[in-house]
Amino acid sequence: MRRWRSSSLTVRTTIASVTLGIVVAAVAVGLLSAVFAARAAAHREVRAQDLTSATLDVQGLVVDLETGLRGLAITGDTRFLEPWVKARAALPSHLQSFKRLAATEPRQASRARELAGLITAYIEDYSAPLVAIARDQPAAASTPVATAEGKRRIDAIRSRFTTILGQEQSLADRSAADADRQSRRAVIVAIVGLTALSAIVVLFAIYIARSIARPVRQVAGEAQRLAAGDVIVGLTEMGPGEVGELTRAFNSMARQLEARRRELEAQNEQLRDSEHAKSELVSIVSHELRTPLTSMLGFTSLLTRGDLDEEARQRYLEIIAGQGQRLATLLDDFLSVQQLEDGRLELRNDQVELAALLRQQTELYSAHSEAHEIALELEDASLPVVGDEGRLAQVVGNLLSNAIKYSPDGGRVTVVAEHVDGHVLVRVHDEGIGIPDKEQARVFTKFFRGDAAARGIAGSGLGLAFARAVVEAHGGRMDFTSAEGQGTTFEIELPDASAAQSPAQAGSERSNA
Amino acid sequence: MRGFPVVVAAGIVAAAVAGGSSVLFASTGPATVRITAEKEQITSVDTGAKGTSPGDVQVVRQTLYNRHITDKPIGHSEFVCTVTAGRSRLCSGTFFLPKGKLMVSGPLRYRQFYELAIVGGTELYDNAQGSLTITRLSVDPPRSLALFRLVG
Numbered sequence: 001m002r003r004w005r006s007s008s009l010t011v012r013t014t015i016a017s018v019t020l021g022i023v024v025a026a027v028a029v030g031l032l033s034a035v036f037a038a039r040a041a042a043h044r045e046v047r048a049q050d051l052t053s054a055t056l057d058v059q060g061l062v063v064d065l066e067t068g069l070r071g072l073a074i075t076g077d078t079r080f081l082e083p084w085v086k087a088r089a090a091l092p093s094h095l096q097s098f099k100r101l102a103a104t105e106p107r108q109a110s111r112a113r114e115l116a117g118l119i120t121a122y123i124e125d126y127s128a129p130l131v132a133i134a135r136d137q138p139a140a141a142s143t144p145v146a147t148a149e150g151k152r153r154i155d156a157i158r159s160r161f162t163t164i165l166g167q168e169q170s171l172a173d174r175s176a177a178d179a180d181r182q183s184r185r186a187v188i189v190a191i192v193g194l195t196a197l198s199a200i201v202v203l204f205a206i207y208i209a210r211s212i213a214r215p216v217r218q219v220a221g222e223a224q225r226l227a228a229g230d231v232i233v234g235l236t237e238m239g240p241g242e243v244g245e246l247t248r249a250f251n252s253m254a255r256q257l258e259a260r261r262r263e264l265e266a267q268n269e270q271l272r273d274s275e276h277a278k279s280e281l282v283s284i285v286s287h288e289l290r291t292p293l294t295s296m297l298g299f300t301s302l303l304t305r306g307d308l309d310e311e312a313r314q315r316y317l318e319i320i321a322g323q324g325q326r327l328a329t330l331l332d333d334f335l336s337v338q339q340l341e342d343g344r345l346e347l348r349n350d351q352v353e354l355a356a357l358l359r360q361q362t363e364l365y366s367a368h369s370e371a372h373e374i375a376l377e378l379e380d381a382s383l384p385v386v387g388d389e390g391r392l393a394q395v396v397g398n399l400l401s402n403a404i405k406y407s408p409d410g411g412r413v414t415v416v417a418e419h420v421d422g423h424v425l426v427r428v429h430d431e432g433i434g435i436p437d438k439e440q441a442r443v444f445t446k447f448f449r450g451d452a453a454a455r456g457i458a459g460s461g462l463g464l465a466f467a468r469a470v471v472e473a474h475g476g477r478m479d480f481t482s483a484e485g486q487g488t489t490f491e492i493e494l495p496d497a498s499a500a501q502s503p504a505q506a507g508s509e510r511s512n513a
Numbered sequence: 514m515r516g517f518p519v520v521v522a523a524g525i526v527a528a529a530v531a532g533g534s535s536v537l538f539a540s541t542g543p544a545t546v547r548i549t550a551e552k553e554q555i556t557s558v559d560t561g562a563k564g565t566s567p568g569d570v571q572v573v574r575q576t577l578y579n580r581h582i583t584d585k586p587i588g589h590s591e592f593v594c595t596v597t598a599g600r601s602r603l604c605s606g607t608f609f610l611p612k613g614k615l616m617v618s619g620p621l622r623y624r625q626f627y628e629l630a631i632v633g634g635t636e637l638y639d640n641a642q643g644s645l646t647i648t649r650l651s652v653d654p655p656r657s658l659a660l661f662r663l664v665g
Contacts, residue, residue, distance in 0.1 A: 121547075125648060125658050126648065129648045129649060130626070130648070133626055133649060136625070137625050140625040141625075141626070143622065145626060145627055146626045
């Protein structure tokens with residue numbers, strides 16, 4: 001059974017065809033055998049009838065011989081001899097035919113030979129001499145002795161006729177019965193054979209439909225679904241040999257197509273994101289560049305007019321210089337982020353006291369806004385890290401700047417720093433507008449600003465991307481928690497310089513890896 | 514007496530003559546044997562009144578053939594017939610055959626067709642019984658058929 005299940009479609013089809021052929025051959029042989037047997041029986045019956053007819057012909061001629069001889073012997077009138085003469089002339093050919101017909105059956109052939117011998121002897125040894133005697137001496141031909149001899153011979157001949165006819169009748173009856181039986185057998189064989197063949201053909205068709213057509217239909221249906229772009233769950237791998245291989249190959253192809261489709265979708269998503277980021281970049285850069293440029297162009301145009309006093313001229317030049325500095329800073333940030341991402345930005349590897357750096361930055365940004373209270377809470381007096389002090393100051397500055405900008409109504413900004421498990425952890429918490437859930441996944445994306453522009457919040461969208469890139473370059477990590485309308489907390493974790501090797505070094509190695 | 518119907522039957526001997534193979538006799542059961550008698554020699558002894566009259570004797574000798582087996586003679590027969598009345602005769606005869614003799618006896622009226630009893634035999638044909646039917650096949654040359662029907 002296992003071998004059958006694992007056999008190929010070709011082998012199965014061949015076996016089924018050979019089986020069908022054997023059954024057809026067996027039915028044909030049975031049918032032909034029955035037909036031939038019926039035909040042979042019919043031939044035997046016909047031969048028996050022919051032999052019976054020939055026997056009766058000969059018997060009639062013998063009767064003519066006897067009748068003619070008796071008429072002559074009794075009356076002495078040669079006219080009575082006419083049937084005897086005709087019968088004697090006709091007998092040789094009839095006996096020949098009679099013996100030929102009887103020759104096909106050995107016992108009847110023997111009887112026929114014996115009968116022919118008796119008839120010949122009757123003619124040559126008795127009848128013909130007696131005719132001659134009757135012509136010469138009629139009284140001698142009609143003696144009781146002659147009559148008794150004739151009767152004796154005729155009785156013997158008649159006995160043989162009776163035997164032969166009885167045998168032939170019996171043979172004819174048997175042949176007829178045999179022919180009838182063989183005909184019935186042929187009909188039965190034909191009916192049974194055709195029924196068996198029909199059953200086999202139906203079974204074969206069912207087998208083909210179940211084992212081949214159904215899986216192939218399933219594959220075709222799934223192929224159409226696949227062509228229509230539906231997701232293929234997978235075919236049940238069934239069917240004999242090649243059909244099973246077909247379903248397996250189809251499943252494999254479907255899986256590969258599905259994987260390729262997902263890959264393409266991911267690539268498309270990336271491309272869309274990339275295109276979107278590019279559009280955003282172009283828009284932001286255009287906007288960020290246009291704003292100071294417009295300002296610079298406007299004031300430059302004013303300067304070209306000759307009716308400005310010295311004070312106004314000086315103020316305009318300062319504005320132009322400020323806007324130029326803004327442009328330079330923007331380009332510098334952009335280049336820095338790009339260099340960090342490409343691993344091309346070189347960071348210093350110095351001992352940095354993060355506590356001092358935090359104090360310096362909180363003091364600096366406290367002066368930027370009177371509406372905000374910036375509080376620094378240091379759990380430890382010393383928070384040494386290894387890295388680039390300038391870049392780390394930029395990171396902290398960005399976080400504080402964001403905390404102020406995204407708390408437009410003012411409020412408290414809390415900076416907490418402490419040692420945690422061999423790291424220095426810094427948290428910057430504000431009570432601002434928070435980050436909507438749907439925007440949180442893109443907070444670190446370059447130039448992403450959500451609806452900040454709509455709210456009138458200035459910025460390039462590069463600050464957080466830059467900050468995380470710098471922190472990760474120092475072997476640290478950066479993350480945040482936020483709830484819309486309730487504020488945001490950013491946290492930075494940097495390796496503790498007192499506990500391990502140079503974090504900047506480790507970060508650099510990791511970036512390079 | 515020429516024409517006296519002495520037809521000698523000697524059929525039993527056919528097989529014996531042909532080589533001594535199976536011969537059909539009393540001990541072998543019913544059988545029919547056919548031989549021919551030819552070359553008739555008749556000697557007549559006229560006693561009493563002149564011409565054929567009761568008491569006349571005819572001695573007949575014939576040569577025996579079985580041409581189904583051989584063209585050579587297989588023996589001869591000798592008959593003595595005594596006229597009893599008119600055409601009636603009482604005959605006794607012996608068939609001399611290579612392996613014994615067969616004796617027949619009986620009355621006859623027409624020489625063309627008559628029947629005799631097989632009354633015995635010698636040597637190989639000891640205790641033979643049955644009937645002998647003689648049929649004249651031709652007159653010139655004289656030739657008769659002897660058909661022995663042995664029984665018992």
